[in-house]
Amino acid sequence: MSHNISLTRYLVEQQRMDGHIPPELRLLLEVVARACKSISQAVNKGALGGVLGTAGSENVQGEVQKKLDIIANEVLIEANEWGGHLAAMASEEMDSIYLVPNRYPQGEYLLMFDPLDGSSNIDVNVSIGTIFSVLKKPEGHAGVGEKDFLQPGSQQVAAGYCVYGPQTTLVLTVGDGVAMFTLDREQGSFVLTEENVQIPEDTQEFAINMSNMRHWDAPVKRYIDECLQGKEGPRGKDFNMRWIASMVADVHRILTRGGVFMYPWDKREPEKAGKLRLMYEANPMSWLVEQAGGAATNGRQRILDIQPGKLHERVSVILGSKNEVERVTAYHSGL
Numbered sequence: 001m002s003h004n005i006s007l008t009r010y011l012v013e014q015q016r017m018d019g020h021i022p023p024e025l026r027l028l029l030e031v032v033a034r035a036c037k038s039i040s041q042a043v044n045k046g047a048l049g050g051v052l053g054t055a056g057s058e059n060v061q062g063e064v065q066k067k068l069d070i071i072a073n074e075v076l077i078e079a080n081e082w083g084g085h086l087a088a089m090a091s092e093e094m095d096s097i098y099l100v101p102n103r104y105p106q107g108e109y110l111l112m113f114d115p116l117d118g119s120s121n122i123d124v125n126v127s128i129g130t131i132f133s134v135l136k137k138p139e140g141h142a143g144v145g146e147k148d149f150l151q152p153g154s155q156q157v158a159a160g161y162c163v164y165g166p167q168t169t170l171v172l173t174v175g176d177g178v179a180m181f182t183l184d185r186e187q188g189s190f191v192l193t194e195e196n197v198q199i200p201e202d203t204q205e206f207a208i209n210m211s212n213m214r215h216w217d218a219p220v221k222r223y224i225d226e227c228l229q230g231k232e233g234p235r236g237k238d239f240n241m242r243w244i245a246s247m248v249a250d251v252h253r254i255l256t257r258g259g260v261f262m263y264p265w266d267k268r269e270p271e272k273a274g275k276l277r278l279m280y281e282a283n284p285m286s287w288l289v290e291q292a293g294g295a296a297t298n299g300r301q302r303i304l305d306i307q308p309g310k311l312h313e314r315v316s317v318i319l320g321s322k323n324e325v326e327r328v329t330a331y332h333s334g335l
């Protein structure tokens with residue numbers, strides 16, 4: 001593989017190949033990438049740029065917003081609203097959908113994002129990221145409303161994330177495998193560094209917030225308990241554990257070397273299906289993981305098959321190496 005293929009060239013080639021992606025989608029993804037580049041600059045400046053700390057406000061889910069949550073949200077909106085490819089956007093940080101203003105050309109795509117994932121890691125200089133997902137506006141009616149966004153993840157036409165870590169890496173799928181692009185700061189462009197990413201089917205590494213153990217449901221307890229028994233237990237092998245608390249960084253590790261990630265339903269807030277958001281976190285990550293040969297379920301059902309009931313819907317998430325995800329899912333049906 002040549003290491004000089006820019007994101008633009010990769011997308012142009014995807015567009016040419018059997019018309020894999022339409023030109024409007026290619027341009028939209030380039031704008032998202034440009035916004036990520038700009039968020040990456042802000043992240044890099046840290047205290048020097050005055051971007052650390054809280055903003056003194058709360059988002060729609062009652063979470064305290066960090067300055068960077070708001071900055072990243074604004075960067076994504078400003079970059080995308082005038083391009084002519086979008087009908088509307090939705091974000092973890094906004095109560096309702098954002099319609100492209102009338103003064104700008106209207107498009108046929110819907111963009112969803114978690115502008116800054118891993119907010120608790122911003123101030124401690126640990127990897128954070130942006131997660132995004134693109135749907136097509138359903139045909140047959142004028143205008144756009146929240147209902148248009150309520151499509152299962154299997155309808156996504158593009159999904160990806162950008163992780164701001166020791167390197168800034170953009171990871172993308174348009175339904176033809178997963179590709180990774182590293183930001184070359186001297187050139188100012190994302191360069192293809194990994195194609196056809198594959199997650200190994202087996203793993204000896206799990207990611208879960210162990211402090212919630214006493215609140216989990218029996219199938220998750222059983223799975224983790226068996227992992228912890230290591231060589232002496234029913235699994236017959238030792239397991240390692242990682243928990244970064246930025247989903248974007250945990251998923252990036254899994255796409256790089258395998259593993260299983262879980263943020264299951266728990267008893268702390270039993271009325272919520274989970275902590276993570278279906279539209280901005282679970283759907284895009286699940287599609288990437290499936291495209292890399294892994295699996296993603298909520299314990300009972302494939303995440304990409306879930307019909308969302310509302311924009312800010314939450315979901316229980318188990319994703320990563322196929323055999324482990326299948327095992328945890330089987331435990332949920334009592335097997």
Ligand SMILES: O=P(O)(O)OC[C@H]1O[C@](O)(COP(=O)(O)O)[C@@H](O)[C@@H]1O
Pocket residue numbers: 092114116117118119120209245246247248263
């Ligand atoms: O602090 P906890 O409960 O372990 O939660 C960590 C999880 O919360 C999240 O940070 C939620 O994302 P936001 O920072 O976008 O709210 C995930 O990225 C991560 O997996």
Ligand SMILES: [Mg+2]
Pocket residue numbers: 114116117118247281
């Ligand atoms: Mg998040």
Ligand SMILES: [Mg+2]
Pocket residue numbers: 069092114115116117118119
């Ligand atoms: Mg967020």
